[in-house]
Amino acid sequence: MKLSEAPVLIHTLSSADQSLVDGVLAGQRRALAKAITLIESTRADHQQRAQQVLNAVLPSTGNAIRIGISGVPGAGKSTFIEALGVWLIEQGKKLAVLAVDPSSSVSGGSILGDKTRMEQLSQREEAFIRPSPSSGSLGGVAEKSREAMLLCEAAGYDVIIIETVGVGQSETTVAGMVDMFCLLQLPNAGDDLQAIKKGIVEIADMVVINKADIDKQATAVVRAQWRNALHMLRPASPNWAPPVIALSALHKEGIVDFWAQVEKYQAALKPTGEFAAKRQHQALNWMWQMIDSGLRQHFRHHPRVQENLAALTLSVEKGTTTPATAAYVLLDYLKH
Secondary structure, three states: OOHHHOOOOOOOOOHHHHHHHHHHHOOOHHHHHHHHHHHHOOOHHHHHHHHHHHHHHHHHOOOOEEEEEEEOOOOOHHHHHHHHHHHHHHOOOOEEEEEEEOEOOOOOOEOOOHHHHOHHHHOOOOEEEEEEEOOOOHHHOOOOHHHHHHHHHHOOOOEEEEEOOOOOOOOHHHHOOOOEEEEEEOOOOHHHHHHOOHHHHHHOOEEEEOOOOOOHHHHHHHHHHHHHHHHHOOOOEOOEOOOEEEOEOOOOEOHHHHHHHHHHHHHHHOOOOHHHHHHHHHHHHHHHHHHHHHHHHHHHHOHHHHHHHHHHHHHHHHOOOOHHHHHHHHHHHHHO
């Protein structure tokens, strides 16, 4: 098959879904919320409709700056995002926050409810805040955060912030869907620097020491430690050395400096084509992740797999069958 002959999925939208698409493109908050609810649904018919809606709005996406915010609990992520968001709105920008809450193990729903933690920002018409349960997703990122991000871009939001759970999971997932990944730390965390996962440090495009007003001396020490740690690592981009800045979100100090670094980051990567290449790479990774997820679902729902999985699992647990043999037997069912 020639590249020009590659299949393109084209579906005719129902009148209801076309109305939903029109509402999203018009920047209607209610339509955006309904569209995100649709993509978060696990129903097969809803998923099919969601993909049609996403394909319809896709040409209007990609114009926002995507920022990931992570950090340990208590680092003040929500306070920082609110202070940044209010400032950005004052600069004439529209902001969408996809705040991923820890999921309740009982109900599967969000626990924290970021709208209650960003009271001032949630009252602004120029801001859209969507708390979503992580549902056990790797990196604390809701499974549908990528699709929600595209919908927010189509709705005309200039800045998309994804706030992760930050409770110890690998944060590489959020770094794989945003343009810039920012790690929030506390000024009294210097002694714990060695305990921070190397992988998280390597993917950070900026380190922010929040609550710098509490102890200026401790802030200076931890900034120096972070700079040394980052200096010892090979930077992810040859055109960008991750800065370490200090600020106080509570007192709204240092917000301007933070955004200046975001703009410097874009100015450093866009002219070289690295910015666009990063998004292309992320899109391809996203496709393969969806393929892997779809194959796992297909495997688990296969009739013969369902019929024999329990027995083979028990056999492996008892040591009468090797894990490899059981895996090959189960996978072989997919051929028939």
